[in-house]
Amino acid sequence: MTPAAVSPVGIRFENIDKRYGGLYALRRVSLEIAAGECVVLAGRNGSGKTTLLRIAARVVRPSSGSITFLDRKNGAITAASQTGFVAHATMVYDELTAEENLLLFARLLGIAEARARAGTLLEEVGLAERRKSLVRTFSRGMRQRMAIARALLNEPSVLLLDEPATGLDPQGVSWLAGTLRQMRDAGRTILMSLHGESEISALATRAIRLEAGSLIADTRTGASLPSILTFAGA
Amino acid sequence: MSLLSNAAVLLGKELRTEFRSRELLTTTVVFILVIIVLFSFTFDPTSVESRRFAASLLWLAFLFAASLMLQPCFLREQNNDTLSALRLSVTDPFSIFVAKLVANTLFLLLTELLMLPVFSILFNVPVFPVIGQLVLVLFLGSLGVSIAGTALSAISAQARMRELLLPLLLLPLLAPVLVASTQVTVGLLDTTPFMEWKGIGFLVIFDAVFLTALWLFGEYLLEE
Numbered sequence: 065m066t067p068a069a070v071s072p073v074g075i076r077f078e079n080i081d082k083r084y085g086g087l088y089a090l091r092r093v094s095l096e097i098a099a100g101e102c103v104v105l106a107g108r109n110g111s112g113k114t115t116l117l118r119i120a121a122r123v124v125r126p127s128s129g130s131i132t133f134l135d136r137k138n139g140a141i142t143a144a145s146q147t148g149f150v151a152h153a154t155m156v157y158d159e160l161t162a163e164e165n166l167l168l169f170a171r172l173l174g175i176a177e178a179r180a181r182a183g184t185l186l187e188e189v190g191l192a193e194r195r196k197s198l199v200r201t202f203s204r205g206m207r208q209r210m211a212i213a214r215a216l217l218n219e220p221s222v223l224l225l226d227e228p229a230t231g232l233d234p235q236g237v238s239w240l241a242g243t244l245r246q247m248r249d250a251g252r253t254i255l256m257s258l259h260g261e262s263e264i265s266a267l268a269t270r271a272i273r274l275e276a277g278s279l280i281a282d283t284r285t286g287a288s289l290p291s292i293l294t295f296a297g298a
Numbered sequence: 299m300s301l302l303s304n305a306a307v308l309l310g311k312e313l314r315t316e317f318r319s320r321e322l323l324t325t326t327v328v329f330i331l332v333i334i335v336l337f338s339f340t341f342d343p344t345s346v347e348s349r350r351f352a353a354s355l356l357w358l359a360f361l362f363a364a365s366l367m368l369q370p371c372f373l374r375e376q377n378n379d380t381l382s383a384l385r386l387s388v389t390d391p392f393s394i395f396v397a398k399l400v401a402n403t404l405f406l407l408l409t410e411l412l413m414l415p416v417f418s419i420l421f422n423v424p425v426f427p428v429i430g431q432l433v434l435v436l437f438l439g440s441l442g443v444s445i446a447g448t449a450l451s452a453i454s455a456q457a458r459m460r461e462l463l464l465p466l467l468l469l470p471l472l473a474p475v476l477v478a479s480t481q482v483t484v485g486l487l488d489t490t491p492f493m494e495w496k497g498i499g500f501l502v503i504f505d506a507v508f509l510t511a512l513w514l515f516g517e518y519l520l521e522e
Contacts, residue, residue: 123382125521149386153379159315171307172387174300214383 073135073146073221073253074099075120080129082115082277089115090126091277097255099134102248102267105257106292107274113257114152116274117226120255121149133222148220150228154211158200162191162210165199166217173218185213190239204231212240223247225256229264237263261293301390308384308397316405322370326363326409331416333359338420346489352421353483357476359413361443364406365465368447371398372455381520391517395448399512402444403437410436428486431493435486438501439479445508446471452519475504 075097082090090112097103105113118124119131133146149155156165163182170178186192189209194202199210208231215223223244229237241263248254248267258265265271271292273281281287316322337355341348375381384394414432418425425432447468454463482497 118382121382121386123385147386149382151379151382153377153382155379155383157311157315157380158378159318160311164311164314168307168311169383169387172304172384174389 073133074101075222075253075255076132076134077116077120078130078132080116080119080131081127082112082119082124083127088277090119093129093274093277093279095272095279097253097270099253100248100251102244102254102269103256104265104268104271104289104293105255105274106259106271107257110276111274112277113274114226115277117149117224117255117257118151120222121147121151121224123149123151146218146221148215148218148223150211150215150223150225152226152230154199154207156199156207156210156214159198161196161198162186162202163195165210166213169214170217175217181217185216188216188243189213205233205236208232209236212243216243220252222253222255225254227257227259229258229262240264241267258293261290265289265293300388301393301396304388304390304393305396305400308388308393309400312397312401313404316401322367322405323409326367326405327412329363329366330359330409330413333362334413334417334420341421348421349423349487349489350484352417352423353487354480356417357439357480357483360406360410360439361469361472361476363409364402364440364443364447365468367405367409368402368444368451368468369454369461369464371402371448371451373451373460376455385520391520392513394520395452395512395516398451399441399444399448402448403440406440406444407436410440423487425487428491431486431491432483435479435482435498435501438498438505439475442475442479442501442504442508443472445505445512446475449508449512449516449519452516475501478504 077093077095080090080093081088093112093116105116107113115124119126157168160168163186166182166185167178170181175181183192183195186195189212191206191209191213194206199207202210208228212228215225228240232240244254244264244267254267256264268289271283271287271289272279273287273292281292283289283292333355341351372381375384385391388394411433414425417423450464450467450471454460454467457463478497478500482494485492485494
């Protein structure tokens with residue numbers, strides 16, 4: 065698949081706080097991601113990576129602060145229809161078939177020729193032969209492929225991925241790395257959380273580390289990529 | 299337009315998943331059947347009083363069955379975080395509610411229509427001469443139950459003690475619907491059937507008020 069070129073979109077987080085009761089999941093996070101960057105979020109469990117991604121996807125509203133999506137040409141935009149989100153959960157229905165799932169979301173997104181788009185994506189993620197199978201019969205890796213296919217349905221300008229390699233076998237990881245490389249090269253902005261170095265982290269143009277809800281290291285301000293990914297010096 | 303087209307797509311999904319598994323329909327039909335059969339043994343089906351009690355028992359059974367049916371409405375969306383996927387895909391979050399409440403109304407109505415002949419036989423109450431009016435009451439009552447129940451299901455799905463919370467909130471809130479629906483049904487099952495239009499008017503107002511509230515504030519119910 066050669067992704068279509070897109071109008072590049074950046075993301076600006078300004079003083080983002082997220083509290084759950086008295087607990088801070090994120091504390092005054094300010095961050096600007098330029099259009100076309102491929103950024104890895106690293107950090108220990110509970111450091112706030114998932115919360116930051118869910119806020120970027122607009123699934124969670126921040127307690128305070130703001131998030132803006134910036135189109136290079138048109139300035140600030142509402143990016144709900146321009147983001148693709150792969151979460152921890154697969155975000156697909158177990159009781160529907162692979163094809164029914166993609167058709168459902170394609171129709172909700174108003175994608176023209178939804179059936180053709182669903183078919184193409186099922187080919188891409190290697191599930192074309194199982195298109196008529198219920199998702200509940202899939203392995204974890206196959207479900208993760210479904211999750212990625214769903215996120216790519218609308219050819220998003222911004223891709224948000226929360227540990228996207230979860231459940232994938234080595235071939236799956238290579239496939240995902242290849243797909244993300246093409247996305248990055250086509251000008252899409254990618255923000256993803258990862259653990260450790262991998263074929264996928266090698267795509268990063270920038271890495272950021274979170275600790276207890278705060279941003280503590282950024283390759284843009286001098287930290288090295290391997291040290292952020294491996295928590296060296298943490 | 300996108301509200302209606304999104305709602306139609308989602309309604310298709312709700313119907314497909316339910317008719318594939320038949321989980322809700324089977325559970326509620328069995329539940330109502332058990333209640334109707336049990337109560338049919340405790341009343342003398344030939345007495346006039348039986349007609350009065352039968353209507354309230356019927357609606358009580360429908361209400362309890364509805365709370366069973368509504369429980370998984372949003373809970374199922376939490377298994378794979380599909381609610382987030384829906385929110386990211388639809389242009390108007392109200393379409394999610396529209397699809398769910400239409401589906402819930404259809405499922406409830408279908409269950410009630412399946413149970414009416416059984417009720418008619420066991421309680422010796424002729425329902426077919428007034429079937430048109432009865433379907434109108436069942437529809438308005440079920441719509442009220444579904445609107446309020448779908449909203450509360452969205453709230454309770456994100457709460458702790460969610461299994462307990464829905465019936466706890468739902469039953470008091472639906473007491474007015476239960477009273478109005480029962481009053482109208484009592485009139486229809488009378489030896490000289492009559493339509494209690496005041497009750498019908500109340501049901502229409504209840505449905506309209508709760509639907510408007512859901513349209514105005516529903517988006518906040520879907521937030522984490």
